[in-house]
Amino acid sequence: AVVSxxxxxxxxxxxxxxxxxxxxxxxxxxxxxxANRGAQVIVEAQDIYLWDSQGKRILDGMxxxxxxxxGYGRKSISDAVYTxxxxxxxxxxFFNTTNIPAVELAKALVEISPPQFKHVFFTGSGSEANDTNxxxxxxYWDLLGYSERHVIISRHNAYHGSTVAGASLGGMSAxxxxxxxxxxxxxxxxxxxxxxxxxxxxxxxxxxKAASWLEDKILEVGADQVAAFIAEPLQGAGGxxxxxxxxxxxxxxxxxxxxxxxxxxxxxxxxxxxxCWFGSEHFEIKADLMTFAKGVTSGYLPLGGxxxxxxxxxxxxxxGGDFNHGFTYSGHPVACAAALExxxxxxEEKIIEQVRDxxxxxxxxxxxxxxxxxxxGMVDTCGFLAALVLVKEKAENIFDMQMFPKDLGVGQICxxxxxxxxxxxxxxxxxxxxxxxxxxxxxxIDEMIALIRFCLDETxxxxxxxxxx
Ligand code: PMP
Numbered sequence: 001a002v003v004s005x006x007x008x009x010x011x012x013x014x015x016x017x018x019x020x021x022x023x024x025x026x027x028x029x030x031x032x033x034x035a036n037r038g039a040q041v042i043v044e045a046q047d048i049y050l051w052d053s054q055g056k057r058i059l060d061g062m063x064x065x066x067x068x069x070x071g072y073g074r075k076s077i078s079d080a081v082y083t084x085x086x087x088x089x090x091x092x093x094f095f096n097t098t099n100i101p102a103v104e105l106a107k108a109l110v111e112i113s114p115p116q117f118k119h120v121f122f123t124g125s126g127s128e129a130n131d132t133n134x135x136x137x138x139x140y141w142d143l144l145g146y147s148e149r150h151v152i153i154s155r156h157n158a159y160h161g162s163t164v165a166g167a168s169l170g171g172m173s174a175x176x177x178x179x180x181x182x183x184x185x186x187x188x189x190x191x192x193x194x195x196x197x198x199x200x201x202x203x204x205x206x207x208x209k210a211a212s213w214l215e216d217k218i219l220e221v222g223a224d225q226v227a228a229f230i231a232e233p234l235q236g237a238g239g240x241x242x243x244x245x246x247x248x249x250x251x252x253x254x255x256x257x258x259x260x261x262x263x264x265x266x267x268x269x270x271x272x273x274x275x276c277w278f279g280s281e282h283f284e285i286k287a288d289l290m291t292f293a294k295g296v297t298s299g300y301l302p303l304g305g306x307x308x309x310x311x312x313x314x315x316x317x318x319x320g321g322d323f324n325h326g327f328t329y330s331g332h333p334v335a336c337a338a339a340l341e342x343x344x345x346x347x348e349e350k351i352i353e354q355v356r357d358x359x360x361x362x363x364x365x366x367x368x369x370x371x372x373x374x375x376x377g378m379v380d381t382c383g384f385l386a387a388l389v390l391v392k393e394k395a396e397n398i399f400d401m402q403m404f405p406k407d408l409g410v411g412q413i414c415x416x417x418x419x420x421x422x423x424x425x426x427x428x429x430x431x432x433x434x435x436x437x438x439x440x441x442x443x444x445i446d447e448m449i450a451l452i453r454f455c456l457d458e459t460x461x462x463x464x465x466x467x468x469x
Contacts, residue, residue, distance in 0.1 A: 006044045011053035016041050027162075040419075045072035048437045048444055050424075058422045059448055061434040066236060066268045067299035070345045071439040077300050077341045084337035093122075093331045102331035105339050109292075109307065112277045112343065117290060117307040122336075124329040126267035126293030127161025129304040130230070133263050133289050134165045135325050137228040140261070140312050143319045150185050151221050153214065153229045153260075157191045159237035160230065160265055160291075169230055171238075187221060189213040191235060192243035195378065195389070199399045207244030215254045228261035228288075233279025236268035236435070239428035240387035242380050248283040261288040261312065267304070271295030272346055272438050274383030275356035282382070288312050298342045303335040351438050355384050362442055366449035373456050375414075375463075377401045384438055390414060390430045390459075392469060404430060408468055414459040421458070423451045 017038040025031060026039070041053035048071055050058040063069060070077075084101060091099055106120045121136070123129045134152060141149035152169065154160065160169040167175045168182030171191070176182060190197060190213050198206035218226050229251070235241040255262045264287035269279030273295060276282050280290065288311055293304030308316070316323060329335070346352060364381040370388055371379060377391030378398055390410055393402035404410040411427030418425045418432075426433045436448065463469050 006046075006051040006055065006057075008055075009043070011041065011043060013041055013053045014038075016053060047071050047073060048440055056422060058419075058424055059444075059451060061418075061424045061436050061448060062426055063435055063437045064299045065294070066273070066435045067294035067297075069271050069273065069295040069438045070298045070342055070349075070351065071437040074298070074300070074341075074345065076345065077298070077338050080337045080341040081301065081334055084334045088333050090333065092328065094326060099331065099333040099336070101333045101336035101340060105336040105343075108340060108343050109296075109305075113290065113307050114278065114280050114286065116286065116288075116309040116311070118310060119308040119313045120305050121308060122303070122305040122331040123293075123327055124302050124332070124335075125161070125304045126265075126291060127163040127166035127304075128327055129267070129291045129293060129306050130160045130169055130263075130265065131163050131165040132306050132325060133228070133230065133291060134169065136289065136306065136308070136312065136316070136323075137261050137263070139320070139323060140315050141227050143315050146224070148225055149227045151226045152186050152263075153217050153221070153226060154186060154188050155191045155231055155235075156188050157193070157238040157241070158188075158230075158232060158235060158265075160232075187217060189217045191238065191241060192247045193235075193239075193241045194244060195398060203244040204246045207246030208250055210243070211247050211250035211254060214251060215258075218254070218258050218260065223258040223260070226258065226260050228263050229255055230263040230265060232265045232267075233269045233274070233283050233285060234382055234385070236385070237428070239431040240380060240382075240385050240433050240435075242382050243283075248285050252286060263287060263289045263291065265291040267291055267293045268295075268385075268435070271298075271342075272352035272355055272383075273385060273435070275360045276352065276383075296342065297335060297338045300342065301332075301335040301338045302329075303332065303339055346438075349439075355438050359438075359440060359442065359445065360384055362445055363436075363440075366445050369449065370453060370456070373453065373460075375456055375460055384440070385433075385435050387428075387431045387433045390432060404468065410459075410463065410468065413462060414455070417455045417458045417462065418452070421451065421455050423448070423455055425452065425455075 020039050021035040043053050044051045050060050109120050110118050138150050154169050156171040158171040160166050168186045171188045192210035194206050266278050270292045274282045288309040290307040297303045360383045367379040367381050367386045370376045375390050376388050378389040380387045391401045392404045395401045415427040
């Protein structure tokens with residue numbers, strides 16, 4: 001792809017950083033630490049690259065925040081947004097009104113979703129969509145006369161958002177530790193992370209064991225108290241943790257056995273990320289509700305929602321009366337126009353097929369090739385998600401590898417070397433992650449893998465100097 005160079009604008013970086021420090025509280029940030037180092041000011045983006053205020057080019061291995069699936073600089077999306085803004089910048093859907101982009105997007109989403117989904121509820125984000133799930137499943141059971149079925153089961157180290165319900169549904173202990181979370185009625189089971197819990201078992205055995213924790217929890221809570229189980233097809237923010245092949249079929253069986261609704265959170269896996277429209281296709285999950293956000297607009301505008309399966313929709317529609325829930329920006333016409341154009345691009349450029357057949361397998365090959373690096377103990381890939389595990393000492397058997405002590409923050413050290421050399425890669429503990437724009441070419445994958453290897457070498461030298469090895 002031809003990548004234009006950024007406009008030669010002079011930015012006063014120090015002044016912007018000072019203003020940032022003075023007034024802007026960043027999400028998930030240690031405010032004081034950021035004030036001391038000063039934020040990097042991102043000013044422009046094209047294709048898979050970003051530029052900062054000092055003219056430095058950065059390869060965006062995270063597609064923004066797992067969302068810029070079609071890459072940056074898509075003029076057709078900004079044109080669609082501009083046109084829609086001029087015609088109808090906003091109107092609500094609360095009072096028996098609708099708007100054309102929202103209707104068209106609802107239809108398009110139904111076309112690309114698994115067949116049980118024929119309805120959508122729009123929100124402004126993934127967190128709001130999971131709040132919607134919580135209210136919707138409880139309403140569903142109320143309407144059927146089972147008001148005691150209100151407990152939702154989730155998993156440790158899951159990420160489902162940052163609202164009170166989203167953070168409670170999520171299983172991030174650092175989030176729960178702030179503000180008395182989770183709220184009542186939400187309980188958690190272990191995650192299907194083989195490296196953490198699979199010692200002495202094959203992958204398949206461990207998948208069944210991790211799924212059995214759901215049944216244990218259902219029996220502990222009482223099946224007549226449980227409304228739903230929520231999970232990401234594979235855990236994204238938790239570290240790109242891919243469950244063994246036996247996990248999902250067993251989860252599905254357990255949910256059916258106890259008539260528990262299954263909510264699949266596709267906020268990261270949706271819109272091509274794993275080489276199909278949704279992770280549900282890859283893992284053959286048949287869910288009752290499906291959360292989406294991020295890739296629906298490739299992040300160009302905020303939008304999320306819940307695909308509502310026939311089983312739930314029928315009850316809400318036929319028996320429900322008013323559903324007392326919704327957001328000012330549910331079905332926002334401009335966000336929906338951006339999503340429609342984004343979906344058109346994904347379809348017409350056959351980007352998802354390209355990830356499935358060509359660039360996804362090539363990314364896997366690239367990550368596999370890093371296994372010869374002394375710091376890389378393991379790699380995991382699925383479509384355009386990839387992770388490598390940093391280890392202190394390698395071994396034949398993954399359970400015999402020596403890990404770095406958590407408090408050394410080796411992942412953060414590695415991430416800082418990546419950033420310094422113009423490569424955005426995220427650290428989750430000792431797992432280093434990428435989730436690149438789906439448009440990334442073979443040549444760009446080569447470029448990224450070479451950059452990662454170089455930064456791993458830099459990290460190795462740094463760790464040796466610190467006597468961490
Ligand atoms: N669910 C999952 C699986 C996510 O990864 C995220 C965001 N990373 C969310 C929900 C929350 O989405 P948002 O930040 O748009 O509220």
